[in-house]
Amino acid sequence: MRGRDFLLTFLGCMTLAGCGSGNSGPLGVAFIDNGQNLFASGVRLSPGGQTVRAATSTGLVSLDEKGEIVPALADRWIVADEGRSYIFRLRDGKWPDGTDLTGERARDSLRQVIRSLRGTSLGLDLAPISDVRAMAGRVVEIRLSTPMPDFLRLLAQPELALSHGGDATGEMILKRSGDKGGQGDLTFKPPEERGLPEDEEWRDRVRPLALTALNFDQALEAFEDGTVDVVLGGRIGGWPRAEPGPLSRGTRRIDPAIGLFGLQVRNANGFLGRQENREALAMALDRPALLAAFNISGWIPTTRIVPLAFAAPGATERWAGIDIDDLRGAARRRVAGWVGGIGNGETPVLRIALANEPGNAALFNEIASQWKEIGVVLERTEPGKPADLELVDQVARYAEARWFLNQFNCTLRRGLCSSDADGEVAMALVAETAEDRGAALARAEAKLTAVDAYIPIAMPLRWSLVRGDVTGYAANQWAWHPLPPLATIPK
Structure with a gap:
């Protein structure tokens, strides 16, 4: 079910509880996620699950x-x-x-x-x-x-996060609620259980959080209805629905995120079995034009696996200074050569795994249109089904080249990879000097790039909706929005 029908029970409970902006009741926080991910155990967590885990458990x-x-x-x-x-x-x-x-x-x-x-x-x-x-x-x-x-x-x-005896060590306590398992309430522990001095008036300075996991349509409706005050976890898929026009009661925030946003080769057979063909696809993408279709100020295109900010000194964007028409001409010749030879006259048809969401549809249409110009047909399939390409959309965990390279390590079995690149990353771990470490990581990126296992497009897009009177939220390059600050009432 969509929208109001799905939310009736949740919204009614939240209204009775006094949810909304102000300090008298719970602050409503919706994650664009699902309940299973949001409250998951174990170590393989969704971004929403990471945020909830950080509120209830902590490390050093x-x-x-x-x-x-x-x-x-x-x-x-x-x-x-x-x-x-x-x-x-x-x-x-x-x-x-x-x-x-x-x-x-x-x-x-x-x-x-x-x-x-x-x-x-x-x-x-x-x-x-x-x-x-x-x-x-x-x-x-x-x-x-x-x-x-x-x-x-x-x-x-x-x-x-660390634990002893299985009990959570974080600042807040989670209580699950709701028949569908996608709802929960977070409340602060007393100060003495958080390593702080005792304070008889501490409850006056905090408020509970009412969490819910929704798809982006439901989350946007809940925000517009005034039932939730914060929506976290926005990505490219829901972007077209988050235009500021109908959301006059709130504010759309975009994180200057760093990370990976591009296409990974999952099936290196047929047309994608040749490196020159994979490179042709990367060459043919007009990234600025692709991003311009979304009208997002500050969204940064890239042709690199490791962003220039973390790359070796002197590094440049791939194909810097070469006109897109020239690049597409070279790509078109490669495709034609493959069709006339190994392809036996058949136009190459590639499948990309993308969820059926409006932003993904716009992304698919733009890529498909650009690749059609070089003679390649692109088709969409659902995530989890056999595909030749898959969208990689991840925010970096830390500011080092090794994070970007580790995402393509062969042991993860995520698609086409380079054991030679993995070997250079391993060499960086035993290098004696910073110069040697940097050189090893630069070689690793060069070897992974030479394989064309990944087609970079841009930095990842992350957005949130935050009502104007909500405090404790700040856009940042890690797209990290912890819950305890949202639950703290400023003095």
Whole structure:
């Protein structure tokens, strides 16, 4: 069911509870997600699930609403041994089950979390961790095999939350509600359970959050109705419905996100079995024209896997200075050569996996139109079904080239990859100097680019809807919007 029919029960309950802007009742927060993802357990979380996990469980450090590192279970730390040693002093307090918060227990929990992430891209990101040690009392040391400048941001990821006895360590408590499982209420724990001094008036400065998981049509309707005050998780699929005209009661916010937005080759057979053909598809894309169709100011096109901000000095966009007509001419000749040879006169037809959403439809139509000019037909299929290409749409976890390269590691089995590129990333982990590490990562990107396993398009698009009187929200390059700040009433 869509829209009002689906939301009647939820909206009625929220209205009776006093949901809405102001401080008298719960703040309504809708995620463009589904209930199963939003409240999932385990380590494979959707962005919405990560946000909820971060509110209810925490690690040594966490991220605030600006995406900056803040203390969590550790109240301070130092970096030693030229960036290879991170020493954390745990805050005074106890685990939720009442046992002492000690270095030994934090060490054991972190080791367990790291083991659970093996086989994931986040597990690859954690590869520099060589050891976790408990030191005197409440002190934990993490040893790295090589310096990692943005290591604290990686450590702040929600999947790295620590626990003891299975109880959550975060600032807030979640209570699930609703027959469909896509609703829940978040409330703050008392200050003393959050490592803060006792405060008899603390309830006057916080408010509960009423969470719900909806598709983008339902979320936009709930926002326009005034039933929710914040909508999180907007992507390209729902963008055409989020135009500011009908949403005069709220504000659309766009994150200056960094990450991956492009097409990964899933089936390297037939036309895509040849690297020169895959390169032809990448050459033929007029990225500025493609993005212009969406009329989004500041949306940045790219031809690179690793953005220039994190690439080696002197790096440039691919095919810089070459006119798009010349690039398409070369691509057209390659396609014609394949059709006249191995293709036996058949026009290449490629399938792309894209959810049936308005923004995805616009993206598909623009790409299909551009590739038609070089003689390639593009068809859409649903995600999860056999496809030749798949949209990659991910926000980076931390500001280093290795994150971008790890997303295409062969062990993840996400599509066409390069074991040679993976080998260079591994070499970077044992390099002795920053120069050697940078050179290894530059070689890794060059080898992955040479395979043309991924066709970059732009940085990822992330948007939210936030009513004007809501505080605790800030657009940032990580598209990270934690829930505790939204639940805090400013003085």
